[in-house]
Amino acid sequence: MAKSENLSNAPQTTEAGVPIIEVKHVSKQFDDGKFALNDVSLTVQKGEFVTILGPSGCGKTTLLRCIAGFQVATEGDILLNGEDVTDMPPHKRPVNTVFQKYALFPHLNVFDNVAFGLKLKKIDDKTIEKRVKQALKTVGMTDYEFRDVNSLSGGQQQRVAIARAIINQPEVLLLDEPLAALDLKMRKDMQMELRDMHKLLGITFIYVTHDQEEALTLSDRVVVMNEGRIQQIGTPTDIYNEPVNCFVADFIGESNILSGTMIRDRRVAFCDQEFDCVDTGFGENAPVDVVIRPEDIYIWKSERKHTDDVPDQSDYDPDDRVPKGNFTKWYGIVESCIFKGVHYEMLVKTDNDYEFMVQDYHEFAPGTHVGMLVKPEDIQILHKEHYLYNYFEGEVLKNGMVRFIDADWEVRPDQLEPFAAGDRVRVQVPFSEVDLQDYEDEGTLSGEVHFILYKGNHYHLTIRTDEGYDLFVHTEDVWDHGDRVGIRIAPESITLSKLDVENAQS
Amino acid sequence: MKWISVFNSRRTWAWPYLLFLVLFVVLPLLLIVVYAFTDPQGQPTLRNFVQFFHTQEAVNTFIYSLAIALITTMICLLLGYPAAYIMATAELKTPAVMAMLFILPMWINFLLRTLATVELFNMFSIPLGGGALLYGMCYDFLPFMIYPIYNTLQKMDTSLIEAAHDLGANRREVFTKVILPLSKPGIYSGIIMVFMPTVSTFAISELLTHNKITLFGSLIQRAFGEGGIMMWNYGAALSLIMLVIIAVTSFFGDKEESSSQTII
Numbered sequence: 001m002a003k004s005e006n007l008s009n010a011p012q013t014t015e016a017g018v019p020i021i022e023v024k025h026v027s028k029q030f031d032d033g034k035f036a037l038n039d040v041s042l043t044v045q046k047g048e049f050v051t052i053l054g055p056s057g058c059g060k061t062t063l064l065r066c067i068a069g070f071q072v073a074t075e076g077d078i079l080l081n082g083e084d085v086t087d088m089p090p091h092k093r094p095v096n097t098v099f100q101k102y103a104l105f106p107h108l109n110v111f112d113n114v115a116f117g118l119k120l121k122k123i124d125d126k127t128i129e130k131r132v133k134q135a136l137k138t139v140g141m142t143d144y145e146f147r148d149v150n151s152l153s154g155g156q157q158q159r160v161a162i163a164r165a166i167i168n169q170p171e172v173l174l175l176d177e178p179l180a181a182l183d184l185k186m187r188k189d190m191q192m193e194l195r196d197m198h199k200l201l202g203i204t205f206i207y208v209t210h211d212q213e214e215a216l217t218l219s220d221r222v223v224v225m226n227e228g229r230i231q232q233i234g235t236p237t238d239i240y241n242e243p244v245n246c247f248v249a250d251f252i253g254e255s256n257i258l259s260g261t262m263i264r265d266r267r268v269a270f271c272d273q274e275f276d277c278v279d280t281g282f283g284e285n286a287p288v289d290v291v292i293r294p295e296d297i298y299i300w301k302s303e304r305k306h307t308d309d310v311p312d313q314s315d316y317d318p319d320d321r322v323p324k325g326n327f328t329k330w331y332g333i334v335e336s337c338i339f340k341g342v343h344y345e346m347l348v349k350t351d352n353d354y355e356f357m358v359q360d361y362h363e364f365a366p367g368t369h370v371g372m373l374v375k376p377e378d379i380q381i382l383h384k385e386h387y388l389y390n391y392f393e394g395e396v397l398k399n400g401m402v403r404f405i406d407a408d409w410e411v412r413p414d415q416l417e418p419f420a421a422g423d424r425v426r427v428q429v430p431f432s433e434v435d436l437q438d439y440e441d442e443g444t445l446s447g448e449v450h451f452i453l454y455k456g457n458h459y460h461l462t463i464r465t466d467e468g469y470d471l472f473v474h475t476e477d478v479w480d481h482g483d484r485v486g487i488r489i490a491p492e493s494i495t496l497s498k499l500d501v502e503n504a505q506s
Numbered sequence: 507m508k509w510i511s512v513f514n515s516r517r518t519w520a521w522p523y524l525l526f527l528v529l530f531v532v533l534p535l536l537l538i539v540v541y542a543f544t545d546p547q548g549q550p551t552l553r554n555f556v557q558f559f560h561t562q563e564a565v566n567t568f569i570y571s572l573a574i575a576l577i578t579t580m581i582c583l584l585l586g587y588p589a590a591y592i593m594a595t596a597e598l599k600t601p602a603v604m605a606m607l608f609i610l611p612m613w614i615n616f617l618l619r620t621l622a623t624v625e626l627f628n629m630f631s632i633p634l635g636g637g638a639l640l641y642g643m644c645y646d647f648l649p650f651m652i653y654p655i656y657n658t659l660q661k662m663d664t665s666l667i668e669a670a671h672d673l674g675a676n677r678r679e680v681f682t683k684v685i686l687p688l689s690k691p692g693i694y695s696g697i698i699m700v701f702m703p704t705v706s707t708f709a710i711s712e713l714l715t716h717n718k719i720t721l722f723g724s725l726i727q728r729a730f731g732e733g734g735i736m737m738w739n740y741g742a743a744l745s746l747i748m749l750v751i752i753a754v755t756s757f758f759g760d761k762e763e764s765s766s767q768t769i770i
Contacts, residue, residue: 070668090671097672103665107687116683117673168673 018046019082020171020204021067026076028062028228036062037073038228044172049198049205053215054225055251060208061176063225067206068097068174081171095172096165100180102157104149110136110160111145117168135167136160138197155186162197172204179214191217212252216240224248245382246453246460249291254345256297256356258456259384260290268381271354271456273306275328275374279381289382294345294357296378298322299364302371305351306330327373332356334368348372354456386472390434392427393499396420402427402496406467407445410491419496426499431474433493436463436485443486447471449479463487538749541742546735554743564725564744571722572751575705578643579651582700583693585644586651590692591685593652594659608652616646620713627714635715642714643704650703651696658692659685694758702752722748 021044028037036059044050052060065071067078069090078086085093096117104113112119114135118128136142139159149157158178165173175194179187195218198205209215215222216236224231224239224247232244243249246257260270262282268275270290282288300322306329332350346358348370356372364370394404398421401408419425440446450470451462461473463485471487479485545551558564589608593601611619623642627634662685670680708723726748729741 068668068672070671089676090668091674091676095672097669099665099669101663101665103663103669105666105669105684105688107690116670116675120674120679120683164669164673 019043020046020080021206022077022079022082023063023067024077024079026063026066026073026078028059028066028071029074035059035228037066039076040225040228040230041076042223042230042233044204044206047202047204049195049207049218049220050223051207051209051215051219051221052223052225053209053212053251054231056210058225059228060210060225062228064097064174064176064206064208067172068095069093094170095174096168096170097174097176098158098161098165098178100177102154102161102181104157104160104164106150108149109145110141110147110149110152113149113160114164114167116164131167132163135163138166138200139163140193154182155190158182158190162194166197166201166203170203172206173201175205175207177209178207180209180211187214194218216252224251226251242380243291243382245385246289246291247451249289249380249382250453254294254357254359256292256294256456257453258290258292258354259460260288260381262286262288262381266376268379271330271350272352273328273330275379276376277379277381278377279379282381282383287384287387289384291380291382292356292374292378294359295343296374297356297358297360298373299346299348299358299360299362299370301364301368302331303369304329304331304371307351322373323375327375329371329373331369331371334364334366334370336366337364339363355454356456386431388431390429390431390471392429392469394425394427394496396423396425396496398422402494405445405465405469405471409444409489409494411494411496412491415494415496418498424499425496428495428497429471429489429493431460431472433489434463434471434473435488435490436461436473436475436477436479437488438485440484440486443488445487447485447487449481449483449485452479452481538742538745541739542746543743544739546739554740555747557740558743558747567720567725568722568747570719571705574639574643574721575701578640578647578704579697579701581640581644582648582651583696586648586696587655587689587693590652590655590659594656594662605653605656608649611645612649617709617713619646620710624713635718638714639711639719642710643707646710647700647704650699654695654699655689655692658689662688698756701755705751706748 021042023040023042026037026040027035029035038059040059040063042050042063052063054060062071066073069085069088069092073086076086077084080093080095105116108116111132114132115128118131132145133142136144139162141156141159141163144152144156144160149160152160158181161178178194179190182190191214194205194207207215207218216239219236221233222236222239223233226247232239232248234242239248239252243252243255249255249257258270260268262268262279262285263274264284265280265282266277268277268279268288268290298321330350332348332354335347335349335355337344337346340359343359343361344363346360346364348356348358350356350372358372392404394402396416396419397403397408399408400410400413400416402411402416402425403409404427435443437443445465445467447463447465449461450464453460455474458474458476459479461475461479463471463473465471465487542554543550543552545553593604593608620642623638623645624634627638632638666684666688667680670684675683706723708721708727711719711721711724722744726741726744729737729744733741
């Protein structure tokens with residue numbers, strides 16, 4: 001049994017490289033068939049502060065609850081210190097949880113709440129008293145022992161909840177959105193205290209949050225989750241500067257995401273212009289997504305257009321802030337400008353109708369003509385996950401229709417010509433030709449707007465049909481997450497080709 | 507202008523109710539007290555109480571009634587708590603339906619239910635008496651025990667149970683250290699709601715024992731009903747004694763409940 005002195009004399013350096021928790025291919029399927037976790041694997045090192053970050057419903061809490069033992073994974077294993085704990089009940093696991101709504105026992109006072117775990121272990125009263133005092137001191141709640149927990153503020157209740165968990169000297173402390181119910185100022189203070197506590201105690205922290213700023217501030221490593229899958233694992237800087245896909249780029253911080261083409265190594269085209277960049281290995285003329293953080297864009301007053309060849313004398317850069325050099329520049333008019341405390345956030349429409357979000361310490365009022373540039377190293381290139389066309393596998397029906405994604409669609413007769421009824425075909429539908437209707441019964445199929453990405457001059461939507469298929473749509477119309485839509489595809493937009501095995505997958 | 511404000515004032519609207527309370531609650535209570543401490547001639551006296559404590563039969567009836575009420579309450583608690591617990595926690599597909607089925611008998615007048623119980627006993631040729639009385643009382647008042655307990659258990663934050671598990675409590679410890687203490691308010695309301703009517707009932711006992719067993723309620727009823735006006739003072743004294751008993755029990759309940767307001 002570890003002595004209470006460990007609370008204060010914890011090792012300052014963490015034992016790097018010793019895995020304490022291993023989550024191996026864990027899936028959790030609920031009764032309705034939906035996957036809350038889908039083949040999740042994660043290794044947490046001893047002493048680490050790991051944050052699981054994602055939007056609500058992404059499976060982050062389910063993952064935490066599987067580690068705590070409140071939920072049992074449908075598939076896969078969870079190892080704690082190398083021991084399989086997948087089916088071990090929560091009271092036998094050497095982990096403790098801090099709950100989102102504190103979950104303090106209302107019938108017990110602060111002392112008895114904190115002592116709850118120790119009393120179960122039949123430890124003598126003197127030791128209990130000493131350790132409760134120490135735990136309360138750690139969370140800054142000395143002298144609150146005999147207060148009624150209901151009389152405490154949210155922040156104080158959360159401190160007691162933390163004390164109640166750490167007093168058991170767990171090997172891993174699980175925190176389920178512990179600060180979500182606190183106001184902003186209190187949350188910031190508690191974030192710092194949690195960091196200090198983590199250093200002081202030397203315990204492994206696994207922290208669940210939907211607040212990306214909190215995740216970046218607190219953690220050694222961030223695990224970004226979406227739809228039951230891990231999207232990216234990395235240090236806060238990695239996650240922010242090198243997002244692996246559009247979801248991560250969009251979810252972490254603000255970003256401009258545009259469709260582009262990688263012309264060759266270190267040269268990318270987007271927004272009708274070519275730019276130098278630092279990425280290589282995408283091939284030639286490969287479709288890519290380009291991510292530019294709004295704070296990485298330099299902005300200055302300028303009357304030019306991107307089509308002007310000669311240098312313009314009207315460029316205005318009195319502070320000499322804009323880097324000199326042979327950078328590709330682009331130009332536009334400020335549409336809106338909001339003061340954000342430290343910086344201004346501007347929406348700029350370029351002369352060729354792309355929208356950029358730009359952050360700068362200087363104010364550029366709406367209507368100002370501006371020039372913009374970005375340094376090559378600040379352009380982040382991503383592989384395009386989906387490009388221009390939806391592909392489905394379908395079947396030609398007797399009545400001259402084609403059945404795919406669980407619906408029957410009309411197609412042009414010339415498309416049908418090479419095929420006979422019963423043939424399996426590959427169906428191709430351009431993103432831009434999927435027609436969304438306001439009323440779901442106006443479509444051949446109905447579905448829901450599942451994910452929205454603004455690409456500078458159009459929206460890239462993911463529509464999930466009621467049957468569970470995903471359709472990608474390019475549109476200039478504004479939709480909201482969760483909107484119900486009717487889906488129509490005009491017969492002339494559907495192209496059929498022979499189904500070969502390789503293409504069937506894409 | 508002034509008239510409208512008087513009309514709109516909520517205080518104005520409280521007056522009829524106040525009048526009602528004075529006429530039908532305060533005044534009768536005062537009458538009971540006055541009658542209990544006077545003789546038929548209207549002279550102040552403690553004779554009524556002395557008479558009660560010196561009549562062995564009356565005291566026995568009083569103790570017997572208390573005992574029956576306590577036993578009924580205990581049986582209802584022992585039967586009702588598990589029922590409420592199962593309904594509130596088990597992953598039943600239709601807990602609401604089950605809860606409603608328990609409550610359903612309350613829709614039927616309890617006299618009718620008691621008469622039906624009598625017929626049931628007759629049908630199976632089981633003699634009426636003490637056993638039938640207990641059975642009838644439990645049957646009549648069990649829902650009043652189940653419902654408040656079910657209510658508290660159902661509203662209990664499941665994260666408290668998870669927290670207890672998380673801190674190392676096994677299932678038994680979770681029950682004794684968290685669930686049971688937190689369901690106390692429901693238990694107290696249940697006890698009061700069963701004990702109060704059973705300690706004062708007389709109709710059930712008369713029907714289910716063919717008047718063989720006299721409960722304290724029957725004693726009061728007889729004092730007023732059969733004793734004539736000469737017995738009213740004695741009856742008032744008995745009523746006052748029962749009122750004190752009920753007041754004491756609800757006082758205990760209230761004290762516990764004030765900390766966490768849970769009443770049906």
